[in-house]
Structures are given as C-alpha cells and as structure tokens.
Amino acid sequence: MASNGNGEFSFASGNGTVATAANGNGTARNGLAKIQTQKKDNGVCHDDSTPPVKAQTIDELHSLQKKKSAPTTPIKGTQGGAFAVTLSEEERHKQQLQSISASLASLTRETGPKVVRGDPAKQSDTPKVSSHVSHHHYFTPTISVSDSALKFTHVLYNLSPAELYEQAIKYEKGSFVTSTGALATLSGAKTGRSPRDKRVVKDDTTEDDLWWGRGSPNIEMDEHTFMVNRERAVDYLNSLDKVFVNDQFLNWDPENRIKVRVVSARAYHSLFMHNMCIRPTPEELENFGTPDFTIYNAGQFPCNRYTHYMTSSTSIDLNLARSEMVILGTMYAGEMKKGLFSVMHYLMPKRQILSLHSGCNMGKDGDVALFFGLSGTGKTTLSTDHNRYLIGDDEHCWTENGVSNIEGGCYAKCIDLSREKEPDIWNAIKFGAVLENIVFDEHTREVDYSDKSVTENTRAAYPIEYIPNAKIPCVGPHPTNVILLACDAFGVLPPVSKLNLAQTMYHFISGYTALVAGTEDGIKEPTATFSACFGAAFIMLHPTKYAAMLAEKMQKHGATGWLVNTGWSGGSYGSGKRIKLPYTRKIIDAIHSGSLLNAKYKKTEVFGLEIPTEVEGVPSEILDPVNTWSDKNAYNETLMKLAGLFKRNFETFTNYKIGKDNKLTEEILAAGPNF
Ligand SMILES: Nc1ncnc2c1ncn2[C@@H]1O[C@H](COP(=O)(O)OP(=O)(O)OP(=O)(O)O)[C@@H](O)[C@H]1O
Ligand SMILES: O=C([O-])CC(=O)C(=O)O
Ligand SMILES: [Ca+2]
Ligand SMILES: [Mn+2]
Numbered sequence: 001m002a003s004n005g006n007g008e009f010s011f012a013s014g015n016g017t018v019a020t021a022a023n024g025n026g027t028a029r030n031g032l033a034k035i036q037t038q039k040k041d042n043g044v045c046h047d048d049s050t051p052p053v054k055a056q057t058i059d060e061l062h063s064l065q066k067k068k069s070a071p072t073t074p075i076k077g078t079q080g081g082a083f084a085v086t087l088s089e090e091e092r093h094k095q096q097l098q099s100i101s102a103s104l105a106s107l108t109r110e111t112g113p114k115v116v117r118g119d120p121a122k123q124s125d126t127p128k129v130s131s132h133v134s135h136h137h138y139f140t141p142t143i144s145v146s147d148s149a150l151k152f153t154h155v156l157y158n159l160s161p162a163e164l165y166e167q168a169i170k171y172e173k174g175s176f177v178t179s180t181g182a183l184a185t186l187s188g189a190k191t192g193r194s195p196r197d198k199r200v201v202k203d204d205t206t207e208d209d210l211w212w213g214r215g216s217p218n219i220e221m222d223e224h225t226f227m228v229n230r231e232r233a234v235d236y237l238n239s240l241d242k243v244f245v246n247d248q249f250l251n252w253d254p255e256n257r258i259k260v261r262v263v264s265a266r267a268y269h270s271l272f273m274h275n276m277c278i279r280p281t282p283e284e285l286e287n288f289g290t291p292d293f294t295i296y297n298a299g300q301f302p303c304n305r306y307t308h309y310m311t312s313s314t315s316i317d318l319n320l321a322r323s324e325m326v327i328l329g330t331m332y333a334g335e336m337k338k339g340l341f342s343v344m345h346y347l348m349p350k351r352q353i354l355s356l357h358s359g360c361n362m363g364k365d366g367d368v369a370l371f372f373g374l375s376g377t378g379k380t381t382l383s384t385d386h387n388r389y390l391i392g393d394d395e396h397c398w399t400e401n402g403v404s405n406i407e408g409g410c411y412a413k414c415i416d417l418s419r420e421k422e423p424d425i426w427n428a429i430k431f432g433a434v435l436e437n438i439v440f441d442e443h444t445r446e447v448d449y450s451d452k453s454v455t456e457n458t459r460a461a462y463p464i465e466y467i468p469n470a471k472i473p474c475v476g477p478h479p480t481n482v483i484l485l486a487c488d489a490f491g492v493l494p495p496v497s498k499l500n501l502a503q504t505m506y507h508f509i510s511g512y513t514a515l516v517a518g519t520e521d522g523i524k525e526p527t528a529t530f531s532a533c534f535g536a537a538f539i540m541l542h543p544t545k546y547a548a549m550l551a552e553k554m555q556k557h558g559a560t561g562w563l564v565n566t567g568w569s570g571g572s573y574g575s576g577k578r579i580k581l582p583y584t585r586k587i588i589d590a591i592h593s594g595s596l597l598n599a600k601y602k603k604t605e606v607f608g609l610e611i612p613t614e615v616e617g618v619p620s621e622i623l624d625p626v627n628t629w630s631d632k633n634a635y636n637e638t639l640m641k642l643a644g645l646f647k648r649n650f651e652t653f654t655n656y657k658i659g660k661d662n663k664l665t666e667e668i669l670a671a672g673p674n675f
Pocket of ligand 1: 373376377378416417566578
C-alpha cells in the first residue's frame with residue numbers, strides 16, 4: 001500500500017520492482033537490497049548499496065524530511081470539487097491572517113501591520129501578506145506611512161510543542177530540554193504574579209459592576225491609559241520579526257466556551273498557553289473566527305513610568321469593554337492564566353454561573369469534590385489522586401448542570417517534588433511540559449527539585465491528559481464535598497473539621513491561609529493571609545456575590561463543607577512541621593469515601609470547629625492540634641492571635657447581606673471564632 005500524495009491510498013499492482021521504483025528506496029520487496037559495485041566512466045569505484053536520495057541539493061534533501069500535515073476536513077457547506085475546497089481553504093487562511101492583522105493593528109495608524117504566516121528564518125515561506133486595512137475605512141495616504149508599516153511581522157500560529165521547543169531553544173536564552181524531555185525555561189526577573197500591578201479599566205459599566213476599593217484586587221485605570229499601554233504593547237510586538245499567536249478555548253462546558261487569542265513574543269509563552277488552555281481540533285481551528293478575548297503579552301517590554309497610573313515598570317491591564325488584556329514588564333506566564341481567570345470571574349456570574357478557584361476530581365461512583373484554597377495549599381497536589389478522575393486542578397465553573405474545568409492543563413508547584421509522594425505529577429513532566437525556573441544538572445539535565453536558587457515558586461505546566469486518569473471532557477456532576485484548604489502557618493487549625501453551611505461560607509469569605517513563598521512577587525516566607533473566596537486576586541465582583549451563589553448551590557445539591565489544614569502542626573512555622581502529605585491524603589480519602597461524614601466528632605474551643613476523633617490511617621493525637629504542641633500556653637496564645645486576625649479581617653464583610661434572607665447572613669456572622 002502506498003500513498004499517492006493526495007491523501008489517497010492504493011495498492012501497488014504488479015511486482016516488487018515497480019513498487020521499488022515508485023517509492024525510490026531501492027529495496028526489493030522480499031529481501032535485502034542487492035549489492036552492486038560498478039565501474040563508472042571516471043574509474044572510481046562506487047559503493048552503491050545505498051540508493052541515491054531523491055534530492056539534488058542539501059536543501060532539497062532537508063525538505064524531504066518534513067511531510068506536510070494532512071489537510072484537515074473542509075468545513076461543512078463547502079461545495080464539492082477539489083478546486084472549490086482549495087479556494088475556500090485559501091480564503092479561510094486569508095481571513096485568518098486578516099483577523100490576526102486586525103488583532104495586531106495599531107489604533108492610531110491607518111493600517112494594520114503586514115503579517116505573514118511562518119518562520120522568518122525559513123526563506124521558503126512565501127509571504128502571503130495581509131494588511132488589515134483602515135479602521136477608518138479610507139485609504140492611507142502613502143506619505144504618512146512609517147517604517148513600521150513597511151515591515152513584515154511573521155506570525156507563528158498555533159505551533160506544535162515540537163516546533164515551539166525548537167523556537168525556544170534556538171532563540172530564548174535559558175531554554176533547555178531536561179532529562180525527562182520537558183522544556184526548562186526562565187520567566188525572567190518576575191518569578192511570580194504581580195498583583196499590585198494589575199489594573200482594570202473603570203468605565204460606566206465596570207464602575208457599578210465590579211468590586212472596587214479596600215480589599216479589592218481591581219486597581220483602577222482609565223480607558224485612555226489602557227490605550228496608551230495597548231499601543232505600546234502592539235508597537236513592541238510589531239517591531240519584532242515574529243510573534244506567536246495561540247487561538248484556543250476556555251471552559252469545557254460547550255455552552256459557555258470562550259475563544260481566546262494570545263499574542264506573545266516568546267515560544268515559552270506560546271507553549272505555556274498551549275498547555276493551559278483547551279486545545280482546538282484542526283477543524284475547530286479552521287472555524288475559529290473572531291476571538292472573544294485577546295491577550296497582548298509584551299512582557300519583555302516595560303510600561304512607561306511617565307504614563308498616568310503606572311507605579312512600576314510592570315502593568316497587567318484588563319479592559320472588559322474591549323475584551324482585551326495587555327501585559328507589559330513581566331514575563332511570568334501565570335499572569336496570562338490568571339488574567340483569563342479574572343475575565344471568567346466576570347463573564348460567568350453574569351450568566352448565573354459560579355467561577356471557582358478550586359481543584360476538582362471525581363470518584364469511580366461519580367462523587368465530585370471541589371478543593372478550594374489559595375496558592376500552595378494543595379489544590380493541584382490533592383486533586384491529582386491516583387484513585388480518582390481529575391477534572392481540573394485550579395479553575396472551575398459550577399452551572400445548573402454540574403461542574404466544568406476552565407482550562408486544558410495543570411500548573412503544579414514543583415518545589416521538593418518527589419516521585420514517591422506525587423507520582424502522577426512527576427510523570428507528567430515529560431516532553432511537552434514547561435518547567436519554569438527550575439535548576440538542573442548541567443550535563444545529565446536531571447532536575448533538582450529541591451533547588452530554590454531561582455525561586456521557591458518553581459512550576460510545571462502540562463496538558464491535563466498527561467495525568468493518566470484525567471476525565472476528558474473535563475466536566476462532572478454536582479459536587480458532593482466542598483473542601484476548603486488552608487495552609488495554617490500558625491499550626492493551630494485542626495487537620496480536618498466538618499463545617500455546616502454557615503461555617504463553610506464564613507471560611508470561604510475569609511479565605512485564610514499562610515501564603516507560601518514566592519507565588520506572589522515579593523513574598524519570601526509564609527505569612528498569614530486572608531483572600532476572599534480563596535482567590536481575591538482574581539475575583540471581579542464583591543466576594544459576597546460569589547459566596548451567595550456557592551451557598552445556594554451547596555444547599556440545593558446537599559454538598560458538605562470541610563476545612564482541611566495542610567499547613568503546620570506541633571507549633572507555628574519555624575518550630576512545628578508541615579502536616580505530612582500522606583496523612584492529608586488519608587483525611588481526603590475519608591472525606592471521599594463518606595466514612596468521615598459518620599465519624600464521631602467533638603467541638604473545638606474558640607473556632608467552634610467539629611473535629612473527628614478518629615480518621616483511618618492518621619494518628620488520632622494529631623487530630624486535635626493542642627495535643628501536638630508541647631507548650632500549651634503558646635498554643636492558646638497563638639490560637640487567640642489567629643482568632644483575632646480572623647475577626648478583624650471579617651469586619652469589612654459585616655455590612656453585607658448574603659443570599660435572599662437575613663438568616664444566613666446572621667448565621668455566617670456567628671460562625672466565626674467566639675471569644
Ligand atoms: N500536607 C500537605 N498537603 C498538601 N500539600 C502539601 C502538604 N505538604 C506539603 N505539600 C506541598 O505543598 C504544595 C501544594 O501545592 P499545589 O501545587 O497543590 O498548590 P495549589 O493549591 O494548586 O496552588 P496554586 O493555586 O498556586 O497552583 C506542593 O508542593 C505539595 O507537595
Ligand atoms: O497564578 C499563579 O502564579 C499560580 C496560581 O495558580 C495561583 O497563584 O493561584
Ligand atoms: Ca495549582
Ligand atoms: Mn491557582
């Protein structure tokens with residue numbers, strides 16, 4: 001059977017000689033190639049056992065190596081006939097280029113940039129120019145054309161991981177292949193997000209819709225300043241020889257899928273988003289059309305500090321009216337991931353859908369668990385569970401029909417990663433995975449996960465299907481358990497407590513943890529943090545809006561709330577120790593199996609938490625933290641200190657009503673520490 005080059009297959013007729021001639025490999029069908037030594041005219045003896053290649057030049061030879069990707073199925077409605085298909089495909093490519101050119105267009109000059117598909121390093125790429133013509137619908141007077149309008153910007157569109165590896169290794173310093181095949185990269189000066197540089201355009205709509213002021217992550221900027229930064233980013237990107245464009249999706253719920261376009265300057269960014277967003281099929285890509293949201297990542301280039309509102313050389317700017325985000329002055333790829341999450345925190349609640357900073361997995365019997373928690377508390381670690389299906393590790397939606405993952409990949413912390421404790425994550429770090437800011441052996445390229453030389457916030461981004469028991473499509477039924485993770489650096493919260501609805505809401509709104517070093521720029525060691533909805537950095541509306549939705553959904557579907565401390569035991573950070581991961585896993589197992597629901601409980605002082613007296617596989621004495629502290633006075637003092645911090649933090653929420661009646665609000669206010 002041989003391919004005729006038109007994607008059709010035919011059986012060779014006749015004998016092996018014909019086939020041999022046709023495929024040019026000189027190998028007889030039923031045996032080894034004949035060895036022939038011939039005397040040629042020039043008298044030199046040739047060993048012709050290897051048949052000649054079908055190439056006249058080295059370049060031609062190299063061109064044989066790469067097969068053109070198989071043509072994708074033409075879109076529905078295309079009239080039959082090879083000619084019609086070719087034409088419409090060309091038309092689609094033209095439209096695609098025009099769309100990209102429009103994305104990249106300066107808003108002050110008359111024409112968009114000339115974009116051409118393909119790698120500028122490859123001469124053979126014929127420039128198929130598309131210049132986005134005039135937003136003003138008249139032709140540019142040639143006189144006003146600037147140099148920047150004369151050059152081409154090459155577009156590397158939805159490259160494959162292999163192509164992106166090559167781009168990264170060739171052009172981006174600090175890119176290496178590790179011993180397991182992952183791409184090691186450096187994110188530059190920023191190795192974590194920069195929440196103080198995240199701005200949102202305040203206009204007539206967002207002024208009323210969004211949460212502004214104290215505690216809010218939304219730092220305001222005006223439309224004009226956004227446009228200044230947008231122009232800066234677009235000019236920077238257009239000044240380059242090439243940009244990467246990713247057209248991808250968010251949200252596995254088909255009814256609420258969002259089309260995103262990411263324009264970036266680094267292969268690292270393109271591969272990161274390839275992994276983290278939902279990857280379109282070739283057909284979906286052909287029909288992608290206009291994106292719902294666009295990111296301009298010009299992270300290599302700073303913002304201009306003389307620009308109004310700018311307080312550093314970093315600015316991450318969100319404009320909801322334009323459905324655009326601009327990134328200047330940080331190459332940390334997590335800004336794109338979490339920037340899009342912010343957008344979902346705006347778009348989804350408008351559709352009565354709850355967006356959640358949570359991991360999510362499902363048991364064999366279809367029981368779904370959500371894992372809320374701030375950065376580093378264990379969402380990824382604990383939702384990746386060999387005995388359960390992974391729906392997602394970080395961002396989800398809860399609709400009338402159940403849950404859906406927003407993303408197509410996972411983003412795991414790798415500090416001190418070990419094969420024994422986290423085998424699935426370990427094995428996912430292979431070809432295609434992006435490894436940020438890790439340190440490796442110069443020769444063997446083996447990663448030293450304990451090395452914090454670059455940062456403590458080392459990360460791996462990999463497609464979700466790299467986890468063997470991922471649930472694809474990443475959707476599931478309504479949750480049975482809602483697990484709130486807190487990494488308590490004070491060491492006074494119990495390893496597990498069962499919560500009633502009011503307590504669940506109280507702790508959800510409080511969003512307590514001890515921020516683990518490094519994820520947010522500038523934080524170097526654990527400190528107590530309160531972050532509403534376990535993700536104040538990403539929410540757009542007032543926390544009580546999300547809380548009310550969560551309460552309603554938990555009530556309606558009978559979900560049980562749990563508070564799990566994945567942090568310290570036997571003393572605070574510095575003297576105590578972090579609770580062993582295998583113990584936390586046993587606790588989580590007992591929640592999933594339902595056995596913990598029916599355990600014996602006692603109530604703690606101050607926080608009024610219901611704690612079990614026994615959990616299978618966990619030493620009973622650690623279940624009440626007081627037992628693990630040798631200095632009981634120190635324990636009581638620390639407990640009171642933390643309770644005070646909770647109380648003070650909650651003061652900002654006491655004037656808000658949650659849900660339809662006052663009853664729940666009052667219960668929530670009473671569900672905090674009592675002293
Ligand atoms: N008892 C424990 N429970 C959970 N995680 C633990 C525990 N002890 C140590 N760890 C470590 O804590 C880290 C938890 O990080 P993880 O990636 O799960 O955070 P995350 O909640 O997903 O954060 P982010 O939102 O930033 O991705 C891992 O490195 C894990 O190995
Ligand atoms: O955003 C990041 O850099 C990592 C993350 O998931 C979080 O902080 O919640
Ligand atoms: Ca995570
Ligand atoms: Mn996260």
